[in-house]
Amino acid sequence: xxxxxxxxxxxxxxxxxxxxxxxxxxxxxxxxxxxxxxxxxxxxxxxxxxxxxxxxxxxxxxxxxxxxxxxxxxxxxxx
Amino acid sequence: xxxxxxxxxxxxxxxxxxxxxxxxxxxxxxxxxxxxxxxxxxxxxxxxxxxxxxxxxxxxxxxxxxxxxxxxxxxxxxxxxxxxxxxxxxxxxxxxxxxxxxxxxxxxxxxxxxxxxxxxxxxxxxxxxxxxxxxxxxxxxxxxxxxxxxxxxxxxxxxxxxxxxxxxxxxxxxxxxxxxxxxxxxxxxxxxxxxxxxxxxxxxxxxxxxxxxxx
Numbered sequence: 001x002x003x004x005x006x007x008x009x010x011x012x013x014x015x016x017x018x019x020x021x022x023x024x025x026x027x028x029x030x031x032x033x034x035x036x037x038x039x040x041x042x043x044x045x046x047x048x049x050x051x052x053x054x055x056x057x058x059x060x061x062x063x064x065x066x067x068x069x070x071x072x073x074x075x076x077x078x079x
Numbered sequence: 080x081x082x083x084x085x086x087x088x089x090x091x092x093x094x095x096x097x098x099x100x101x102x103x104x105x106x107x108x109x110x111x112x113x114x115x116x117x118x119x120x121x122x123x124x125x126x127x128x129x130x131x132x133x134x135x136x137x138x139x140x141x142x143x144x145x146x147x148x149x150x151x152x153x154x155x156x157x158x159x160x161x162x163x164x165x166x167x168x169x170x171x172x173x174x175x176x177x178x179x180x181x182x183x184x185x186x187x188x189x190x191x192x193x194x195x196x197x198x199x200x201x202x203x204x205x206x207x208x209x210x211x212x213x214x215x216x217x218x219x220x221x222x223x224x225x226x227x228x229x230x231x232x233x234x235x236x237x238x239x240x241x242x243x244x245x246x247x248x249x250x251x252x253x254x255x256x257x258x259x260x261x262x263x264x265x266x267x268x269x270x271x272x273x274x275x276x277x278x279x280x281x282x283x284x285x286x287x288x289x290x291x292x293x294x
Binding site: 004007008010011012014015022026029030036040 | 096105110111112114115118119122157158161164165168169172173175176274278281282285288289292
């Protein structure tokens with residue numbers, strides 16, 4: 001029986017590539033979620049600050065709809 | 080916790096490789112190509128484990144509507160599909176030098192291919208239905224139905240004429256395998272089972288975070 005090392009290496013490499021690719025996919029997803037969380041935090045802090053300030057009367061409320069508005073730079077795109 | 084598990088996985092994989100390539104001797108009948116079995120057999124056993132977890136998680140979800148059960152089922156199905164894919168591909172790579180063909184439509188190979196497609200269907204159902212609760216419910220039903228194929232895969236070599244030999248692990252009676260081969264298989268099985276636990280843990284955590292981000 002010949003040794004067929006190329007088949008052995010191919011099988012092990014294939015398993016490594018499949019598991020490695022899935023691992024990378026999970027890491028990528030984790031990074032995306034971290035970016036999402038980071039973008040989410042400033043919006044919340046901006047909103048809470050303007051609520052406090054408008055309650056205290058230090059900053060006039062934005063006229064119009066009455067909704068609190070985030071800064072354009074802190075808005076995240078729709079999923 | 081995940082970091083510790085990650086290092087444990089790396090150690091177990093290195094131990095598996097050392098056993099498979101340095102400790103286990105060359106097989107007298109098949110030559111070195113038999114070393115593919117140290118990936119192929121543990122992969123299919125881990126896929127069985129993954130689909131058993133999907134079955135349990137699906138039953139728990141349908142009876143209790145716990146979202147955590149749905150997340151575990153989802154993650155386990157994804158990782159189970161990966162291991163089934165590795166099983167099919169490594170089996171084909173082993174089959175070419177051993178049987179002279181990459182693929183044959185015999186009972187074991189066909190039932191594994193059906194298993195692979197069924198769990199791909201499970202993941203497709205999840206992706207196709209927008210409503211989260213309905214997607215979880217439908218996929219739980221698919222997860223239960225698909226699990227019926229697992230015993231069919233395992234016992235197909237007894238029920239139908241097959242090119243495949245009967246199981247060398249998970250069979251009644253004492254093992255006929257030499258000790259060093261059995262030990263190598265067990266070390267690799269433990270390593271891939273740890274990989275499964277690690278990937279499922281990671282995926283479940285990500286699914287929870289994704290849901291929180293969308294909420």
